[in-house]
Amino acid sequence: MEAQGVDVVVLCGENNVAYATGHAAPSQEPARAGATRTVAILTRTDVRLLTPPPLDFDDGVRELAAAIGDHAGTLAIDEYPSMLVHAALAPHAPVDARPLLTAAKFVKMPAELDAMRRAQRINEQAMDDVLPALRPGIRDTDLSALFFRRIFELGATGNTVDPIWNVLPTSLADGPFTFTGHLPFPLPAVGRVLEKGDVIFNDAGIDFNGWASDFGRTWYVGVDPDARQRSQFRRYLEIVEACRAIIKPGASAWDVAIAAREANGGQPPWFPHLYVAHGIGTDSAELPFCGTDLGAEIESQVIFEPGTVLVLEPVVWDDGHGGYRAEEVIVVTDGGCELLTDYPHAPYE
Amino acid sequence: MSKERVLDEMGRREVDVLILGREGNARAVSGAHRLFLAGERAFSPGCVVVAETGAVHVLSVTDFGVPADAHLYPPSWNPATLVGRVAALPGVRSAKRVGVDGITPLFEALLTAAVPDASLVDGEAIMRAARRIKSPDEVDHLRAAAAVARSTMAVALNGVARGLDDSGVVALAMEAMAAEGTTTAAFEPRISRAGQRVTVAVGVLRDGWEADVTRTAPEVDRPAELVAAIARCHPGVAVADVGADVHGVGCGYEALPADERLEPGMVLSVSVAGAGDTVLVTEDAPEVL
Known part of the structure; x- marks a missing residue:
């Protein structure tokens, strides 16, 4: 706020409220989350939380406007939950709170990293407990059921993403339409019965006190990987190692995309509609993004600092023979980076 | 699907284009089944309805989960690129009145630049009006969701009876919900304890529809207060006069103002005295789903 000359910040987004105040909303579908949201009003010396009636109606908007009152100076807001809020706050001529939020969130403090580690451990342990159930005949949603049971037994405060067990075609031509021509990952679980030989890209994320985890691995149903699949995994590791070698303070988001591409023989090893890496914090995906369609010019200006957290998620794809994908959560340290992910790549290691 | 009702409301309110960020709105008008993410999200143009063409456009990289009568436009990480794609949809750039169900400072700037003659108006009011009365098909979806909620509740209460702690009850209930093929909760089970009394609330989102x-254990029957409140759910009664916590349910939570009058086809979540149900308002007696 000080650096950007902002005097009052109004936060309506739950992940922003969690970041700024520690108030974590329960995990719930988006409309309920919006209607029951807690709003944070920050000055440079004070934090106020309020939970007004739904901001789609006048009484809720009046309560919010009254709480903001006649604060002097520059007021920033992250989002307008409705056009009624937009109209009510127009006299304050709000500026965009996003620049100051992204600047603040870009570096995680030690206590924040501890919460993220805890989220990651719960996520990894739960997936480890799901893995023995992976066999021909089980449904994708049954794997979700086991995962849910374990995350709550292990202390998760919420699930954030409908768990993904994306069965892959071996060739892109056999998959659904996409604008990019690549796979439409991630697709939701639909009760599909898994068959022997299926290859799955999984992806799951949980919440621990407002902080997100991210887990991804490639699993094989009822078979051991063949020689081609083993080579895909080796290439995946090479790409991860190449990225880790350049991730350090001063490196840019685009540097990660370049390193990944070079380690993959010049071809980008990621889904073209996504990225090779993304940040994570109170949002399951936040800045920095590496390898998106934002492109070199923008991503080159995003420079890592100690405490920046990234999820590397390269995809190795041999069309006609499937591929390998996994995720590694990485934190930038003073001299380089270290893994927050602490989980093997079964069945390889 | 409420597309026709949305187009009717757009006509009535002279709104040329509706740009929707809320997933429940996009789901209600398009039928698209995109990956579920829990939690509130800032506005982003995820679905566009154009009055002139009657077309519904859905933001998605794939047609998987998107009904064949909806059109697709591809995502971008660059908000300016994304708004450019929205503005290029037939009938958008010439719009005079654009309804939105939320906005951010960035998308406000980009949209007003890309659709220069347009004023941004309250699009949520349109969606609320279009979604409040459920068609028989939609009631069937809600009925199916209610069946999952009921069986999930039975498992949760069984966990309470076995003396499990809160996280143990949540773990069992979420497992049971997903084992029935529903992997998304409207909210994760909520448990509150007062002495021997344990109140459990369950909400599921089955195929995008909520129940x-x-x-409250141990007496798991409907208390008299809830029976009475449900009995008051008749056409013409104001929400405030039901005498309970009341909100609408459909493609997720639907907020209702206190002075809203009930009509046949509205589906409500009614709760009081530690108990609650999903209720269909009809011409005759209210039906507990």
């Missing part, structure tokens, strides 16, 4: 149920 809720709340019970």
Whole structure:
């Protein structure tokens, strides 16, 4: 706020409220989350939380406007939950709170990293407990059921993403339409019965006190990987190692995309509609993004600092023979980076 | 699907284009089944309805989960690129009145630049009006969701009876919900304890449609207060006069103002005295789903 000359910040987004105040909303579908949201009003010396009636109606908007009152100076807001809020706050001529939020969130403090580690451990342990159930005949949603049971037994405060067990075609031509021509990952679980030989890209994320985890691995149903699949995994590791070698303070988001591409023989090893890496914090995906369609010019200006957290998620794809994908959560340290992910790549290691 | 009702409301309110960020709105008008993410999200143009063409456009990289009568436009990480794609949809750039169900400072700037003659108006009011009365098909979806909520509640109450702690009850209930093929909760089970009394609230989102149920153990029957409140759910009664916590349910939570009058086809979550149900308002007696 000080650096950007902002005097009052109004936060309506739950992940922003969690970041700024520690108030974590329960995990719930988006409309309920919006209607029951807690709003944070920050000055440079004070934090106020309020939970007004739904901001789609006048009484809720009046309560919010009254709480903001006649604060002097520059007021920033992250989002307008409705056009009624937009109209009510127009006299304050709000500026965009996003620049100051992204600047603040870009570096995680030690206590924040501890919460993220805890989220990651719960996520990894739960997936480890799901893995023995992976066999021909089980449904994708049954794997979700086991995962849910374990995350709550292990202390998760919420699930954030409908768990993904994306069965892959071996060739892109056999998959659904996409604008990019690549796979439409991630697709939701639909009760599909898994068959022997299926290859799955999984992806799951949980919440621990407002902080997100991210887990991804490639699993094989009822078979051991063949020689081609083993080579895909080796290439995946090479790409991860190449990225880790350049991730350090001063490196840019685009540097990660370049390193990944070079380690993959010049071809980008990621889904073209996504990225090779993304940040994570109170949002399951936040800045920095590496390898998106934002492109070199923008991503080159995003420079890592100690405490920046990234999820590397390269995809190795041999069309006609499937591929390998996994995720590694990485934190930038003073001299380089270290893994927050602490989980093997079964069945390889 | 409520597309026709949305187009009717757009016509009535002289709104040329509706740009929707809320997933429940996009789901209601398009039928698209995109990956579920829990939690509130800032506005982003995820679905566009154009009055002139009657077309519904859905933001998605794939047609998987998107009904064949909806059109697709591809995502971008660059908000300016994304708004450019929205503005290029037939009938958008010439719009005079654009309804939105939320906005951010960035998308406000980009949209007003890309659709220069347009003023941004309250699009949520349109969606609320279009979604409040459920068609028989939609009631069937809600009925199916209610069946999952009911069986999930039975498992949760069984966990309470076995003396499990809160996280143990949540773990069992979420497992049971997903084992029935529903992997998304409207909210994760909520448990509150007062002495021997344990109140459990369950909400599921089955195929995008919500149902809720709340019970207090050990006496798991509907208390008289809830029976009476449900009995008051008749056409013409104001929400405030039901005498309970009331909100609408459909493609998720639907907020209702206190002075809203009930009509046949509205579906409500009604809760009071530690118990609650999902209720269909009809011409005759209210039906507990």
